[in-house]
Amino acid sequence: MSQTNLSIASIYKYVVRGLSALSFAFLTGCFEVAPMTTIHPVTEAGRDINYVYALTTAIAVFIFLAVAIPVVIALVRFRERPDDDGSIPEQVHGNVVLEFIWTIVPVILLIVIALPTWQVIFKQAAPASEKALKVEVIGHQWWWEFRYPDLGIVTANEIYLPENTEIDLSITSNDVLHSYWVPRFSGKVDCVPGHVNKDKFTTPLAKLAGGDYYQGQCVELCGLSHALMRFQAVVLKAEEWQRWVRAYKEPPVVVTSLEEQGSKIFNMHCASCHTINGTPSADLDIVKVGPNLTNFGDRKKMAAGIMENSVENLHRWIRNPGKVKQGVVKMIPYEEILAPQEIEAVAAYIRNSTVRKF
Amino acid sequence: MGHAAHEHYTVTGVDNRKFAMWTLIGSECFLFGTLMINYILNKASTKINDPAIAKYLIEHGKKPFIAPTDVYDIDLTTISTFILLMSSVAMVLALDGCVRKNLKNFRLWTWVVIVFGLLFLGCQAYEFNHFIHKGLTLSANNFGASFFLLTGCHGAHVAVGVMLMGSVLIRSYLQPDWFDSVVVEVLGLYWHFVDVIWIIIFTVVYLLVYV
């Protein structure tokens, strides 16, 4: 669009952009950056949504004032005075001009909202480019599975992403309806069993060493522990990401005798449901029901992001997962099966030896 | 406008009961519309889910799929449609007999309506039995489920119609001078509507599958 061309389209663009920037400042101003905030996007897709969001909020506030002010004036000016003479006011039945105005003006305001809306809809619906990083998101009853088909990596509950790269998500579910949502990246996409929904966004630049953590949560009622089905997106610097992908393939490092005992218990009890790359559990060709634990040591949170990844939390979880997360039945309580010392051993193995140096 | 004692003055000139039946027909349009769209959306899923039936089919040298064209018998369905059309004609003649207070005609055509209705239900029962023998049960696959839901619901409506016409016949035998043509007309509306729904089902369900 040439600079000097002040066509209606450009005027419309400046007015609308200015309006939304103004209300965007107001909107974000009065909300601190909560972990799951929907109005502090970090990706370009998120900023597009926010632009329409701020614009519509501005128009909504304007219409509310256009309704509230006349109501207040009417209530004050036309209230029945105590010394009223009992006469009835002029019985006005209608006014065509007014009806015309308050039909057309809302239509115009709605068009102002509708045009950017459709623009953003079709922009986000465009398929991702070839070089985008493909990630499969699979919802399970109450945890998340992330797969990187091109890199041959399967992880759970924390999705590691390189910075400033276009991501092409294929989102589905393994049992009931879930909904994948990282508010700061872009809008939510439902995980529908039997369908694959697409989502694409470009990750922001990573600031912290060890990756920036962005919160996400399941947003579609999926049973008892729907509220306890959280996950985190980790955006790594470019070289950290390369090191992470390489480190993911290495087998776990067993150091102490406790971890040695733990790995034996893991291969005996846990391998039928969980997998750790580079251990016998990875060679079983059965479909694993439980999350992949290859980099469990690196994860900040555990049991789908609901509690810190600490020793006593892991003990509590292994002893009786159903008590920690209501409705979990696939993983049986191990407090009767394994002695406390054995639980301590397998916990040490899972936590320590799966830590990847990257 | 003046009529039997309990007849009210109505604004549109249409008796309340007749107006109510038309309202119900409007509602039934949506009921059968939803059932039909469910059939159209599910008629493609012909894979057999029920393992027992799948084994039964494989033993008989067939693939574990049942498609509409495997089971439909157009000749029988055309006869059913013909029967229901004739019952509609009988219904309208029964109404004519009732209006003219011609007891012989009224009872004769009411009998014809009931008999043809039962004949139609017989054909449908035979067809269902035939499908089940071929392995297409309610839980076999979604095509079977949606088919039985649609035609079963229509069959239930025909059965209710037969029962209502039966009660009209009983009333006529108990009280030979009973000629309340509004009641008969209301039942006629119901019957014709059920017939019209079958006309649409016949085309959408049976014929358009072959195309």
Next chain:
Amino acid sequence: MASSENHVSVKMYWIICIVLCAITFLEWVIFQFESIRVNAMIMVPALLLMSVVKFILVCGWYMHLKYDHPVLKYYYMAAFFLATAVMMALAVLMG
């Protein structure tokens, strides 16, 4: 109103009966010719047209819609077309 003065004569009923049977028979006949049956371009419009004709005949005359207060006709058409429109939209949406 209660059709004491019945607009539709018995003769008309029989004419419509014959037409309905003829159309049903025609639908059956179309089905016997393999060449016609496979060709969707002919079959679909033909079948739809025939079922619409039967629909109008039964609704218009047998259900007395032509001679009653027009509000019944408008209501029935509104119900029928709204149902068809919603179901078509559902068919498109569900792919």
Next chain:
Amino acid sequence: MTGFFKEVWSWLTTVDHKRIGILYGASALLFLLIGGTEALLMRTQLIVPGNDFLTAKAFNSMVTMHGTTMIFLVIMPLSAAFFNFLTPLMIGARDVAFPRLNALSYWIFFFGGVLLHISFVVGQIPRGGWFGYANLTSPTYTTDLSVDFWAMGLQVLGLASLIAAINFFVTIMNMRAPGMTLLKMPIFIWTTLVTQLLLIFALPVITVALVMITFDRKFGTGFFDPTLGGDVVLWQHLFWVFGHPEVYILILPAMGIVSEILSTFSKKPLFGYSVMVYSTCAIGFLGFAVWAHHMFTVGMGPWANAIFSAATMLIAVPTGVKIFNWIMTMWGGKIRFTTANLFAISFIAMFTMGGLSGVMHASPPIDAQHHDTYFVVAHFHYVLYGGAVMALFGGIYYWFPKVFGVYLNEAMGKAQFWLYMIGFNVTFFPMHFLGVQGMPRRNFVYAADQGWNFWNFVCTMGAYLTAIGGFVFIINVVYSLWFGKKAVGDDWNGRTLEWMIPSPPPVYNFAVEPTVDHLDEWWHRKYTSSGTRTDVQIEAHVDPSTIHLPGPSFWPLVMGFGIFVLAGGFFLDSYGATISIAGMLIVIISGYAWAFEDNG
């Protein structure tokens, strides 16, 4: 039978539309207590992060039953109470078209409510959400009978609403007073008419959907099970094709009530009556074209999202037109701030805010951030609670003198209003903030580090405030029934026909059927065109026996019970079938007895 049993018997067998209206109103307010308690339990669980007041199962049950109860057992029957009591009075009729059918729809509704709440007794409370999305409700993921209670309960309630809708549609179309053309009917009757049409067209769709989910659970079909070739999204479509007309069924009667109250207390006719009628019809018709805005995030593709967002924005126009017409109704009038008018005015403000937050997530990109968060909870509470419930309470205060012959106490009324108004806003306005901060719906617990602690606490305090308002209302009703100011007939200098007969209205309603020449006929009889008041008396009492009225009938109750037993049979595996057949027999026998009953 002693006096008490005779009185109870007369209520059980009544076919008088006025008594059935009172029965609907009383049942609705009883269920409002239950629904309100469920809301308080949820808010108490969410008062602090990591709370263990309710388990996950209990919370999901409360979410489901709060939604189902408030929509199907409170707002719809409360609107039905107004339909029942007022429709014949406002159109100058003696009773509805089919009095016994009217009684039947009440009893089926009553037994539907009982059936839903039997799930509490047997500990199988529905917990799949008021929308019962598929796959979670399939037999593999909900193994107990909770979903069946929900499905069968809604089937029975749907049947009750359908029978009532047909009854009222025929009554309004066929039994208006001579001279009352369609455009001379009170606006409340127009909103009632459109609501009945919406019910007639929308209920069959949910009936089929519920039959399909019951077949999935009982007979092993695979309609909504992706592993068996079904499609989960089909349930969402079928549910919301019913769901969105349903929310207009909830709000249109409230709009009608507000129009009546505002025009009476401003001493002015409704501004732009014909435009209000056309916008009501437009809302009714467009209600069937917008359902998929509940499904923007399910992945229908850009074209479906674009078209449905356009349709949703389009439906905001007639709603906006109505709001401006209400303002102009008050403009230039003489506004009296009775409790009823306070509720009506608060409806305008609250409903506008609800409508605007609704328009915000009419656009799919924004809905991608709002969907299933507390922003949507705030939106529909502003529209349903701030809108429908406030207007219905306004209606109760406005027509209470006409129904019971005594005014509700104004002081307590205003106390309840301000408790409701403040409590409502303190509860639900912060939910906009929680929504913007990303708090998802139906979460039984949240963590302390998620940034939602403060506003959740504030919301719960608001909920307690509203509960106090509820108690003030109960006290007001009990007090006023015994000590309230007596009402004679034209209790608020009203405009429509129901104010020309004594209150409480005699059994036969109108001694002589009125002829109508104008819109707001009663106002035109009271005031000449120049505005001078002519003294017109309330219609005098006449000996009821001279007027032909349908006698009471026992069969609606029996048939209602039969349908209850028929539906109940679905829950017991071994001998369930025989119970259902027994229920069917009761229905058929009562049907024949009903037909042969010479009810006069």
